[in-house]
Amino acid sequence: MDELMEILQELRPDVDFENETALITDGVLDSFDIVALVGELNDAFDIEIKPNNLVPDNFNSAKAMMALIEQLQDE
Amino acid sequence: MIFNITYTSLNFIFFVLATMLVYFLFPVKKYRWTVLLAASMFFYAVAGYKFAAFILFTTLSTYLIGLWIDRVSKNSKKLLKNKKGEWDREQKKNYKNKIKIQKRLIMTLALLLNFGILAFLKYYNFFAGSLNGVLGSFGIHFSAPTLELFLPLGISFYTFQSMGYIVDVYREKTEAQKNPLKLLLFVSFFPQIVQGPISIYDQLANQLFEGHDFDFTRMKHGMELILWGFFKKLVIADRAVIAINTVTASYDSYNTFGGTTLTFTILLYAVQLYADFSGGIDISRGVAQIFGIDMIDNFKRPYFSKSINEYWRRWHISLGGWLKNYLFYPIAMSNVFLNASKKMKNTRFGKTAAGAHVSKVLPTSVASLIVFLVVGVWHGASWKYVAFGLWNGVIIMLSILLQPLFDGAVDKLKIKRTNPLFVLFQMVRTFLVVLVGYVFDVAPSFKQGLKTIALFFTDQSVSRGIAEINTLGLRYRDYLVVLIGTVIVFVASVIQERHADTDVRTLLDKKPFILRFLLLYFGLMIVLVFGIYGSGYNAADFVYMQF
Amino acid sequence: MKAKLYITRTVKVACLLLAVMISVTFLQQFILRRMDHNSMRLDGYYLEGKNSLDVVVIGASDVYTSFSSCRAYDKFGFTSYPYATEAITANGLKTALKEVLRTQNPKLILIEINPYLYGDAYSETREANLRRLIDNMPLNTNKLEAVFGYVPNKNREEYLIPFLKYHSVWSDYPKPGRRAVSTMETTLRGYSYLKGFRTTTQYNNQPFKALNRSVLTEEKAYPLNAKLEASLRDLLDYCKEEKLDNVVFMRVPHMVYKDSYNRVRRANTVGQIVNSYGYDFLNLEREWNKIGLNFHDDYYNVEHMNIYGAEKFTDYLCNIIQNDYNVGPSELTAEQKEVWDTCAESFNKLSRYCDDLIQSGKSIQLEEDINTLKAIEDY
DSSP states (O other), X not given: OHHHHHHHHHHOTTSOTTTOSOTTXXXXXXXXXXXXXXXXXXXXXXXXXXXXXXXHHHHSSHHHHXXXXXXXXXX | OOSOOOTTSHHHHHHHHHHHHHHHHOSOGGGTHHHHHHHHHHHHHHHHGGGHHHHHHHHHHHHHXXXXXXXXXXXXXXXXXXXXXXXXXXXXXXXXXXHHHHHHHHHHHHHHHHHHHHHHHHHHHXXXXXXXXXXXXXXXXXXXXXXXXXXXXXXXXXXXXXXXXHHHHHTTSSOOOSOHHHHHHHHHOHHHHTTOOOOOHHHHHHHHHSOOOOOHHHHHHHHXXXXXXXXXXXXXXXXHHHHHHHHTSOHHHHHTSOHHHHHHHHHHHHHHHHHHHHHHHHHHHHHHHHTTOOOOOSOSOGGGOSSHHHHHHHSSHHHHHHHIIIIIHHHHTSHHHHHHHHHHHTSHHHHSHHXXXXXXXXXXXXXXXXXXXXXXXXXXXXXXXXXXXXXXXXXXXXXXXXXXXXXXXXHHTTOOTTOHHHHHHHHHHHHHHHHHHHHHHHSSSHHHHHHHHHHHHHOOOHHHHHHHHTTSSOOHHHHHHHHHHHHHHHHHHHHHHHOTTSOHHHHHHTSOHHHHHHXXXXXXXXXXXXXXXXXXXXXGGGSOOOO | OHHHHHHHHHHHHHHHHHHXXXXXXXXXXXXXXXXXXXHHHHHHHHXXXXXXXXXEXXXXXXXXXXXXXXXXXXXXXXXXXXXXXTTOOXXXXXXXXXXXXXXXXXXEEEEEOGXXXXXXXXXXXXXXXXXXXXXXXXXXXXXXXXXXXXXXXXXXXXXXXXXXXXXXXXXXXXXXXXXXXXXXXXHHHTSOSSTTOOEEOSOOOOOOOOOHHHHTTOOOOOOOOHHHHHHHHHHHHHHXXXXXXXXXXXXXXXXXXXXXXXXXXXXXXXXXXXXXTTOEEEEGGGGHHHHTOOTTTTEEETTEEOHHHHHHHHHHHHHHHHHHSOOOOOOOOHHHHHHHHHHHHHHHHHHHHHHHHHHTTXXXXXXXXXXXXXXXXXX
16 A cells, blocks of 8 residues: 555655545546556556556546456455 | 437427426336337338338347347356366366356457448448459459448447447346337437437436436526527528538539638538537437436537547547547557567667657557548448548547647746647647647538648638638628627537536536526527528529419 | 425526526517518517408518508598518419418408519528418418428427527627517507508619510419419419409509519419409409509609509509409598508608608608608608
């Protein structure tokens, strides 16, 4: 989780990732952020996030992202 | 067309009322969707009967291939379950890859078939013409014949929508629809068939198939939205388009106008395009809402955007969403693009501050540029639309690449980002960039588009402009109606912008009855009196001929 | 509780729809409408009391320029009205007849046969010719029959609801304002002053040679255009079916010249057909010299009489109506008499006004509108 928070803070220092729960729905992260984030996460966690994982539910909060990462690591 | 049943015709109103009556009186709620299907078939038969075969083909191929992909997915899952413990990780992975390739091939078949038809009908002549030109310039006199092709009603929209469904089935986001008639309804639903919005299966389908009861508030809101759409379309857009059509009537006539008139035309076009498109979508959404179906909105007051990037998130939202989901992400997240970014980071340039930023966003920018090329080509088969797409794509690319510079400048100048003047500056700047893109939409050719932009700066003459604007087929009082209409839309947009969490119609519900009554009364009367509809009256037709 | 909610909602929606419908009806009648002398003539016709007219004359422009109901009343005492619109079609004559039968029970209905005399049937489908009649008819079965019977199958709904076509008239204002006010004033008053009469104040200065002398002995009968003949026979069949014994066909005298001479020969055919159904045909084209018409002094152009011709012709026609068809003075209530007397006086004023204008060489068109009515007040 700390690693994820670090990546997120680096990506967008202006966003409060601890408390934000509608990152996608409210348009806080745009598509460029998402693509950059996916690249970082793939490397950091040795996973492969695919376009079909890109639903708002998976990226709306740091918690949701962590859940996705864990799910992909299991596969 | 057997008879006129466009969204703004009297026939369409009767058609919707009749469908409403049958739908809500249909006794078996579970099967109310069949009423919508019958209505959609009737609508398509009347409006585009010559081409019914195309939409049926798309539906059928989408249906079969969707089922096929679904079966492959399910069978493979079953097999994996059975082999649990038997196969090691490696075997599993190989099998999964094999299935993935198989599914991808089947999906590609659907995409090729359906986008193939669309591309052929829409772009064949453009390519044949361009090919002949290119070969000709090499001295080869080969002549690919140009064909007289007609576009089936709504083909772009229903092709995109059904291919989105196929990809969703491929991605296992949705299950394949087993009832072909239900899928046919999803593909052909009459409020959206002509101009979208392009709906996502998961978002729309269940709403379509579920039987809805009559709901007064929903009907009221639907009707209000339709009225608002009629206002934008009939009072503003269909009036403004008369002048625009005069300017763009032909290559030659376009050349006769001065810079002032062209500037005016582009501004008018910005108003007309938004009023026409968003008005049409409001009619579609309003009709759907009466039947209890919430379709996604296609516009979110795009001219208030503070950047081009934002503009494209607020303009034609359903197309943008489609392209993002099914084109942009797959490209930007492909190994090629992600690796390119990684490789750049590891170069010496990539280690610098600027380099880190560039290597992070450049590949993604290229992906977005590709998407914008597609957006351009979607608009029409002509180089000027390619220019239109590139212009938007390049601006976005530059704005993202140069983001740190802009941020630095803003910080240095000590400008507060929330300063209303700064926000206004951003909006105006964005709008101007949008207008430049529109130039290529309006100008008859790419070359004339460039010339038009030059004329903005070199050929402004108020007196000539006034004289020319007077000859565009509209009277000053018509321009006044467009202006007042635009102000009304602007005010409504500001109100909506300030109440992001609800819509103006819900706000209106809380106002006193008499105010709502007057608003609806005058709204209806304004559309009836000032709308451009009917065969039109020209006093000259009545001049005494014989006695 | 729920029932109450339903009722209030229904009432509210009904109120809104009713308000819009009333507004549209009002606009369609008085503001956003193609208003001209045709609309004012027909509006005036429909204001006449039910079964209050003794004579109705149906036809085209040669009717309302040559026959004055006011003068007929003044000199002969019977009430009448021209149910006529500019360039009325052959089919339109039957529609007009049905409207007359629906609203009045006249002792005599005269039908001018001009629409049958053309060499082609172009006029029959010309939108303007159809609309001058149909737009100004109230919505009823006759109107539906006309629209679905012979109006070309395009934008038919715009004939039933003229607002669909004319809503854009707002952009012509203030020009139609004069006629809008006239239309409203006539409606509020409840009757028209001039009973649809219209004229132009000039002499006929067209350079054609009048061939009316040979008309007197013209015996040739040219065949009619097939469509127009069918329309005539349809009308005659209708008259027979309905056992109408008060219908008489007639031809108003025109200045006949080279280009219009064939109409004289076709009129002879019309006469034969009309007679063969047992109806009278008054070919007054052959009685111009008995009427005392002069083709320069009594006409404003080759097809239309001016005020002098109209007075002579009205008197002559009324004599026939009185003597041959036994239409005597109407029995009127005091109130009706007062109205008709006012109308007769208005026409006499108009006549003097026309005389002044023609003599001083001022050529204008006069019809029932506020400008004319104001101008003749002092005569």
